[in-house]
C-alpha cells in the first residue's frame with residue numbers, strides 16, 4: 037500500500053508540507069495550460085474553484101489538522117457528470133450553456149472530501165463512441181502518440197490522467213467507456229458492479245448499463261477512489277453501495293486463485309496484443325495463480341444485444357433535449373414542432389442521431405418482439421452464462437480491446453467495424469459485472485495494451501487485489517510514463 | 525327503427541392525496557405560483573433519477589382493495605415515450621403490462637357489477653398555460669401521483685356511467701386516497717363509447733372522449749356522442765375509431781386525432797426503478813389500516829341503524845362523517861335522530877364540499893350523543909333538542925350549559941293540565957272558534973302552552989288535554 041499510488045504520493049507530499057495544495061494545484065493548472073492544446077483532454081477548466089478548494093486545504097494543514105487521503109488531490113470529471121454552477125455539456129452542442137443546479141452524488145462525495153476539481157474532460161457526445169471523436173469539441177488525443185485517439189467515450193479523462201494533467205478522474209462506462217480509453221492510454225480504469233456507485237447526476241446514455249468509475253494511474257488509486265464513491269445513495273434506487281472496502285484487501289496473496297481464460301474473448305485479437313496478454317499470464321503463474329480454459333458461446337450475442345438495448349434506452353433518455361428549457365435552441369423556426377425538430381437536427385451529432393433512430397426503431401410496435409424483447413431475453417441468458425462461468429473461476433482474464441489505440445478518423449470510416457472494438461468490454465455491462473483494465477505491456481506499434489479482469493457482482497475487493505498483485509509484479513515492464521504534465 | 529344500446533367503459537384518473545410527489549419530495553399541494561413546487565427530479569433535468577414514494581404504492585393498493593382487485597405482488601414500472609412540452613422527460617413513468625391491481629369491480633345500485641380491468645400508478649404531467657399569444661409551462665402538477673382505474677366496457681347507460689363515477693369518487697374519498705375534486709382535476713376521465721342494436725353481443729366501433737372534468741359535461745358529451753354514432757349507423761355510415769374532444773361551448777364532440785396517427789408509445793421497463801414488491805406483510809398491514817368496506821357499512825347503516833337510504837348515502841359520502849355518526853349514535857334508541865341532526869343543522873353550517881370532507885364541527889360526537897340521550901330518556905323534547913343543538917354549534921359547549929334543572933325536570937300531568945286550563949282561559953276567542961268546529965283553533969292554544977312550558981311539554985299530551993278542556 038502506498039508504494040505506487042499517485043494519490044498516496046501526493047498526499048504525503050502535502051501532509052509532510054513538502055508542497056502546498058495551492059502550489060500543487062497551480063502546477064497542474066500550468067501543465068494543463070501548456071499541454072491541453074495538443075491533447076484536447078479538457079473542455080472546461082475551473083481554476084478559480086480549484087484554487088479556492090486548495091486554499092481551504094492549505095488552511096487546514098497550516099492549522100495542524102490532518103487531511104484525508106483524497107483531500108487536496110487535483111482531479112477531473114467526465115463532462116457527463118453534473119456539477120453545480122459548472123457547465124456540463126456531454127460534449128454535445130445541444131447542451132451548450134447548460135449549467136446544472138445540483139451536484140451528481142459522486143461529485144458531492146468527493147467535494148465533501150475537498151478533492152480539487154481542475155475542470156471537466158472531453159468525451160464522445162453523450163458517451164456514444166469508441167474513440168472520443170464524436171465530441172462537439174473535437175477528439176481528445178492519446179498522450180503516448182497525439183496522432184492517435186485517446187479512446188472512447190471517457191477519452192478526455194484517460195488522456196488527462198495518462199498525461200499527468202490530473203491525479204485521477206471519474207469516467208462512465210456503458211459498454212467499455214472507462215476500460216477502453218484506459219487501455220489505449222496505458223492506465224487503470226475500473227468499471228464497478230452496476231449499482232455499486234450512484235448514477236444520480238450522471239447524464240444518462242443507457243440507464244441499465246451506465247456506471248461511473250475511476251480512471252487512475254494505479255490499481256491502488258482505483259481502489260481508493262472506488263471506496264470513496266461507492267456508497268448507497270437514496271437518490272438512486274438502483275444503487276446498493278459496495279459490499280466491502282477494497283483498499284484494505286490489497287496486498288493479499290493470490291496463490292491458488294483460479295483465473296478463467298474464456299476462448300471467445302480471444303477471437304480476432306491482434307497477435308501482438310495476444311502476446312502481451314500471454315506475458316501477463318506468465319506473471320500470474322509466477323504469483324501462484326491457476327488457469328482454467330473455458331468457453332462462453334453467448335459472448336457472440338453480446339454486441340447486438342448491447343446495441344439494441346443501449347440504443348433503445350438512449351432514444352428514450354435523449355427525448356428530453358428539445359430546446360425548450362435549457363441548452364441549445366435553434367435560431368429560426370415557425371412553430372413548436374419546427375423548433376424542436378431543428379434544435380435536435382442541429383444540436384445532435386451524427387452518431388447520436390444514428391443511435392436514437394436505431395433505438396426508436398427497435399422499440400416501435402412492429403419490431404419490439406423481433407429486436408428489443410429478443411435482446412432482453414438474451415441478456416438474461418448472458419447473465420446466466422457468467423454465473424456458471426464464475427462457478428469455475430474467481431476472475432476472468434481477457435483483452436480489454438482486441439487492438440491498441442487507433443489513428444484519428446479511423447472510427448468515422450466504418451461505424452459498424454468500430455462497434456466491433458467493444459466486443460471484449462460490453463459483456464460486463466450486459467451482466468452488470470465489475471471489470472478493470474490494467475496496462476500489460478505494449479503492441480508492435482509501441483502503444484499500450486490493456487488487460488481486462490472481470491469478476492462476479494460485487495467482487496471488487498478480489499478483483500482489485502488480483503490486479504494490484506499483477507501490477508506490482510510487472511510494473512517495471514508494463515508501465516511507461518509519458519513526458520507530459522506534472523512530474524512529481 | 526332499431527333500439528340502440530350503449531356500450532361504455534371509463535378510464536378514470538384519480539390524483540392521490542399523498543403529501544409529496546411520486547418520484548421526489550416536492551409538495552403535491554394544488555395551486556401555488558407556477559413552477560414553485562418543483563425540483564431537478566420532477567422537471568426531469570439531465571442526470572436526475574426518480575425515487576418511488578412508498579405511500580403512492582400503499583394508496584394504490586388501498587384503492588385496489590376497496591374495489592375488490594387482486595393485488596400484484598410483483599409489479600414494475602415502465603416508460604411510456606411521447607414528446608409533449610408538459611412532459612419534461614419526454615416519457616411518462618407508468619405501468620404497462622404488470623399493473624399493481626387487476627380484476628376488481630364496482631357494484632351499482634341495480635346490482636350490476638362494473639368490472640375493473642386494472643388500476644395502475646403513474647405520474648401526472650405539467651400544465652400548459654396560454655397567455656397573450658405565448659404558451660407557458662407550469663410543472664407544479666408534474667409528478668403528482670395518479671392512479672388510473674380502467675373499467676371493462678360494462679356500462680350500459682349514461683345513468684350507469686354517472687353512478688359508476690360517483691361511486692368511485694365516494695370510495696376513493698371514503699378510504700382517504702384522494703379528494704376527487706373534479707374542478708381541480710384530481711378526478712377526470714376518458715369515456716370509451718360505442719352503440720349496438722339492443723340485445724346484440726357484438727361490440728360496435730368505439731370512440732374515446734378525452735378528459736371529462738365535470739359530471740354535467742360527461743353527460744352532455746355522452747348524449748351527443750351516442751346520438752352521433754346512432755345517426756351515422758342509421759344512415760348506413762360507419763363509426764371511425766378515433767379520439768374525440770368535447771367542446772363545452774358547442775356541446776359537441778369533435779375529432780382530436782384519428783387512428784392513422786395513433787401513438788406508438790414504445791413502452792419498455794423503466795431501468796431507473798427497481799421492481800415494486802408488495803409483500804404479504806405489507807399487504808396485511810395495509811388491510812388492517814383499511815376502513816370497513818363501504819357497501820358493507822352502508823348496508824349496516826340501513827339495516828342496523830334503520831337509516832333511510834338517502835341519509836345513509838349522505839353520511840357515508842365522507843368517512844369522517846360516518847365515523848362521527850357511529851360515535852354519536854352509540855347506545856341511542858333511534859339513531860335516525862342522530863342522522864337528522866347531522867344532515868340538518870350540522871350540514872347547514874358546512875357550506876362547501878371541502879368543509880364537509882374536513883368535518884370540523886364544534887360539537888363533539890360525545891356531546892351530540894349526550895344530547896340525544898336526554899331525548900331518549902324523555903328529559904327533553906325534540907324542539908328543545910334542536911334549539912339546544914344550535915346553541916352548541918354556536919359555542920362548542922356541551923348541552924348541560926344550556927339546559928337548566930327546570931328544563932330537565934319534566935312537567936307533571938297535573939301541572940300540564942293547569943297550564944292548559946290557563947291557556948284556554950287566556951284565549952277565549954280560540955275556544956269559541958274551536959267549539960264552532962274550527963279545529964285549527966286548537967293549534968293557537970297549543971302554541972301558548974308550548975311557549976309557557978318553554979318547549980318542555982309533550983305536544984301530543986297537551987293536545988289531548990286541550991281538546992278535552994276546549995270541547996266542554
Ligand SMILES: [Zn+2]
Pocket residue numbers: 545548549550561562563564565566567667
Ligand atoms: Zn420535485
